[in-house]
Amino acid sequence: MGNVPASFEKALVLMKEAGIRTDALGSLYMSEPWGEGVDGMFYNQAVQVSTGLDISQLLTTLKTIESGLGRKHRPGVVESRPLDIDILFYDDSIVSEPGLQVPHPRLHLRNFALAALMDIAPDHIHPVFGKTVRQLLLESADTLSVKRLDAPVSHENSAI
Numbered sequence: 001m002g003n004v005p006a007s008f009e010k011a012l013v014l015m016k017e018a019g020i021r022t023d024a025l026g027s028l029y030m031s032e033p034w035g036e037g038v039d040g041m042f043y044n045q046a047v048q049v050s051t052g053l054d055i056s057q058l059l060t061t062l063k064t065i066e067s068g069l070g071r072k073h074r075p076g077v078v079e080s081r082p083l084d085i086d087i088l089f090y091d092d093s094i095v096s097e098p099g100l101q102v103p104h105p106r107l108h109l110r111n112f113a114l115a116a117l118m119d120i121a122p123d124h125i126h127p128v129f130g131k132t133v134r135q136l137l138l139e140s141a142d143t144l145s146v147k148r149l150d151a152p153v154s155h156e157n158s159a160i
Contacts, residue, residue, distance in 0.1 A: 004028070004043040007069055007083050014065045015049065020058070024048035026119030031112035032144040043149075046088070046116035055090050059100055062087070088113060092127045103128060111142040 005028065012022055026046040033042050051058055062085040069083045088104045095102040103126055107113050114137040117124070122134045129136065 008043075008045055010069060011065055011083055011085065012047070014068065015061075018061045018065070019053065020049050020051045020061065022047055023050050024120040026116050028149045029112060029116050029146055030149055031115075031146040034110055034112065034142075034144060042112065044112045044116045046113070046120050048120045055087070055093065055095055055100065055102065056097075058090070059087060086113075088117065089121075089124060089126075092125075094127050108136045109140070109142060111137065111140050111144060111146050114140060115146045115148070 008028070012025075016022065024047070029044045030041050031044060033040065053061060066083050066085055086104055087100075087102050088107050090102045093102055104113070108126065108129060114133055117133045118137060123132050125132055126136060131139070
């Protein structure tokens, strides 16, 4: 919702201020909404980061950034929102805790996330399925449209 590129850029700045370094920044994508009862198009971008934060601290920091940019957290409700930051992978870790599952439990079902990941980590192996991001996208049954809006941005050319 709102000015998507500006929101994404502000999130990257806030992440940097929190000690989260951007290592790779993919293209911006537009996709049909995934889930029932959701209207409008969604925008996605994959970012590879480095941080000294453990995964729980990272999640808390990202949720704080979302809230600071206008996200209202309503568990179980799928709706349009100003910003939604997900942890898709955390190295090769597999985490299953209340409120945190990594790799993202529906990543392999969502072309919008897989297409965005192709820009920054096409050969990353999903630690549960043992397949690369590229393989997961090729095998995906998702039929929703995903459109790249710009070319991938190298870290050196980004504002971070």
